[in-house]
Amino acid sequence: MIGIVLRGFGTALFFGIVLGVLIPGYVPKPAFIPGFALPPDFWPRVIAIAGLIFGLIAAGLGLAGQGTPVLPAEVAEDDTPKRVLLFRFGALVTAFIAFVLLTDVIGFLGAAILLTGAAIVLTGERRLLAWGAGLALILPVGLYAFFTEALGTQFPPGLLFN
Amino acid sequence: MLNELMTALQAVATVQNFLIIAAGIWGGVIIGAIPGMTGTMAVTLALPFTFYMDPVPSILLLVALYKGSTYGGSVSAILIKTPGTASAACTALDGYPLAQQGKAGKALNMALYSSVVGDFVSNISLIFLAAPLALLALKVGPPEYFMLMVFALTTVAGVSGNSLLMGFVSACLGLLLATAGEDMYGSFRFAFTDDMQAGLSVAPVLIGLFALPELIKLIVFRNPPKARMMEIGDDRVSGREFRGVAKSLFRGSFIGVVLGAIPGIGPSAAAFFSYGSAQRASPRAANFGKGEIEGVAASESANNGACGATMIPLLALGVPGDVITGVMLGAFMIQGLTPGPLLFETNIHEVYMLFIGMLLSSVLLLFAGKFTMRIFTTIARIPPTLLSPVVLLLCLFGIYAIGNSMFDVVVLLALGLVGFGMFLLDIPTAPFLIAFILGPMIEENLRRALATSRGDPTVLMSSPITWIFAALILFVIALTARREIGKANQRKADAQ
Numbered sequence: 278m279i280g281i282v283l284r285g286f287g288t289a290l291f292f293g294i295v296l297g298v299l300i301p302g303y304v305p306k307p308a309f310i311p312g313f314a315l316p317p318d319f320w321p322r323v324i325a326i327a328g329l330i331f332g333l334i335a336a337g338l339g340l341a342g343q344g345t346p347v348l349p350a351e352v353a354e355d356d357t358p359k360r361v362l363l364f365r366f367g368a369l370v371t372a373f374i375a376f377v378l379l380t381d382v383i384g385f386l387g388a389a390i391l392l393t394g395a396a397i398v399l400t401g402e403r404r405l406l407a408w409g410a411g412l413a414l415i416l417p418v419g420l421y422a423f424f425t426e427a428l429g430t431q432f433p434p435g436l437l438f439n
Numbered sequence: 440m441l442n443e444l445m446t447a448l449q450a451v452a453t454v455q456n457f458l459i460i461a462a463g464i465w466g467g468v469i470i471g472a473i474p475g476m477t478g479t480m481a482v483t484l485a486l487p488f489t490f491y492m493d494p495v496p497s498i499l500l501l502v503a504l505y506k507g508s509t510y511g512g513s514v515s516a517i518l519i520k521t522p523g524t525a526s527a528a529c530t531a532l533d534g535y536p537l538a539q540q541g542k543a544g545k546a547l548n549m550a551l552y553s554s555v556v557g558d559f560v561s562n563i564s565l566i567f568l569a570a571p572l573a574l575l576a577l578k579v580g581p582p583e584y585f586m587l588m589v590f591a592l593t594t595v596a597g598v599s600g601n602s603l604l605m606g607f608v609s610a611c612l613g614l615l616l617a618t619a620g621e622d623m624y625g626s627f628r629f630a631f632t633d634d635m636q637a638g639l640s641v642a643p644v645l646i647g648l649f650a651l652p653e654l655i656k657l658i659v660f661r662n663p664p665k666a667r668m669m670e671i672g673d674d675r676v677s678g679r680e681f682r683g684v685a686k687s688l689f690r691g692s693f694i695g696v697v698l699g700a701i702p703g704i705g706p707s708a709a710a711f712f713s714y715g716s717a718q719r720a721s722p723r724a725a726n727f728g729k730g731e732i733e734g735v736a737a738s739e740s741a742n743n744g745a746c747g748a749t750m751i752p753l754l755a756l757g758v759p760g761d762v763i764t765g766v767m768l769g770a771f772m773i774q775g776l777t778p779g780p781l782l783f784e785t786n787i788h789e790v791y792m793l794f795i796g797m798l799l800s801s802v803l804l805l806f807a808g809k810f811t812m813r814i815f816t817t818i819a820r821i822p823p824t825l826l827s828p829v830v831l832l833l834c835l836f837g838i839y840a841i842g843n844s845m846f847d848v849v850v851l852l853a854l855g856l857v858g859f860g861m862f863l864l865d866i867p868t869a870p871f872l873i874a875f876i877l878g879p880m881i882e883e884n885l886r887r888a889l890a891t892s893r894g895d896p897t898v899l900m901s902s903p904i905t906w907i908f909a910a911l912i913l914f915v916i917a918l919t920a921r922r923e924i925g926k927a928n929q930r931k932a933d934a935q
Binding site for chain 1: 484486488604605608612614622628629654655657660822823831834835839843849852863864865886889
């Protein structure tokens with residue numbers, strides 16, 4: 278029940294932040310708006326208010342003991358320790374961030390090779406690791422060649438190869 | 440007319456034209472099936488090759504690529520939950536669960552048959568109904584667009600899974616994300632960085648929300664219960680199954696034709712519309728989203744049904760129906776043909792050749808789909824621990840290639856994490872995507888309608904078309920409320 282209530286209040290909080298902070302700060306209002314033209318913040322406000330209301334309703338239903346469970350059944354029944362799950366998730370997020378940052382250093386191709394290899398290792402694949410290594414090396418090179426030669430795409434070369 | 444059609448048939452029925460159309464269909468299917476590559480990309484890339492071709496074969500090549508890629512998007516949607524095109528997102532809702540149940544072949548076959556039927560109906564409608572549909576398109580203004588889009592948004596109710604409320608929350612998130620970028624009056628909303636001034640593209644949002652969470656689930660949970668190699672399984676669609684979905688199939692085809700004929704709507708909205716309609720009318724409504732073959736039929740018949748119909752405003756009015764037909768408009772101009780009413784007077788022979796060629800492409804789509812199906816299902820047999828990272832790699836290259844922008848890649852990865860978060864919180868992602876695609880059209884047409892009426896909100900109910908859609912919206916709301924009350928009563932009865 279706590280999860281359901283928190284999900285509801287979390288939703289309401291998110292849309293409340295959008296309504297109270299993001300829209301005033303990041304949706305510019307023109308100095309003059311003709312009476313019949315809707316301002317640019319009208320539609321985002323409508324959505325944020327609707328989302329806020331839905332979030333509060335969800336929280337209310339949670340407090341009343343109703344509402345759907347937060348975690349899907351397949352996740353709730355998984356008996357892997359939570360810290361292991363968090364570690365894997367953290368490793369993947371780190372890999373994504375590293376890919377974006379490394380693109381500027383070693384280029385898109387190099388970063389893509391590393392990310393693919395990391396993703397294969399993170400899936401827990403051990404039996405076909407040789408195949409995985411081959412795919413992580415050869416496939417990005419093949420895709421790079423196709424996109425640059427056939428489609429003329431210019432991928433970031435990175436500082437090292439610039 | 441029949442004489443002209445026979446003359447055109449003789450002109451089109453050459454080996455060269457046959458090979459060109461076949462190449463277009465095959466190329467389109469393969470490109471559409473590759474995550475990150477789109478039909479727009481295929482048509483745009485093929486455009487320079489058409490400079491050296493005769494007018495009709497060049498247009499037929501582009502049309503074949505369009506149709507092939509629309510069907511091809513369903514292949515990756517079904518096998519790896521990575522819609523190749525936005526219009527295949529609805530197909531993934533039921534196609535992927537079917538594949539997980541070992542019925543990938545059945546889902547692919549149904550997608551193919553539905554695509555072919557939808558395509559054929561679309562071509563026939565183009566030939567015989569181009570004029571009245573073009574006139575209908577002229578009657579659709581901002582108020583009608585607005586009501587139509589709001590009605591299409593009610594599909595959210597059908598794809599919200601267990602919780603309608605969470606579906607609404609998801610839709611609000613999608614609508615909100617769609618407001619980022621430049622609005623119709625030039626204001627930059629939520630432009631936290633310079634890249635965000637152009638807003639978020641559909642492709643990274645679509646693939647990030649649908650495909651990446653599967654990889655993330657595989658990495659975090661290592662062996663989620665449903666992660667097993669896809670088997671073709673029983674790949675036939677029985678006669679009984681086909682008859683069972685026939686109504687949705689033909690309804691979807693005509694929905695695709697009508698919506699495709701209206702400029703700016705496109706196959707994606709037609710697919711959502713058809714999916715929602717099929718679910719409301721189906722005796723197996725509760726099974727939608729869990730592997731209901733009727734959902735695949737409804738979605739695919741509509742998105743391919745819209746393909747030929749998008750040519751109606753292009754040929755009859757000179758107004759492209761969507762981005763791809765916009766590229767085709769360029770191809771027409773390059774070839775010295777000017778789409779519009781005069782085209783039917785000055786180049787009627789070429790127009791009929793185009794019609795015949797499009798009918799031929801429907802037949803070739805069936806063969807191309809059947810042949811490539813075996814190849815694609817072989818790929819799907821690759822262990823998920825290798826296939827999912829490869830899909831990520833394809834998505835990275837494909838998404839970058841669309842806009843030459845690392846920002847799109849960042850959006851892809853970020854939306855993947857958001858999609859995973861939504862999975863953990865049991866918030867469905869389909870309403871998010873539907874709202875993200877329809878939201879800009881809803882807002883733009885609402886603002887246009889109110890601007891032209893000088894702020895008078897009654898303009899939204901000013902024509903018979905708006906009344907019809909308003910009535911349909913109320914009907915869907917009442918139906919949904921009745922269903923939810925029934926579910927709540929059932930839960931109470933089970934608890935007791």
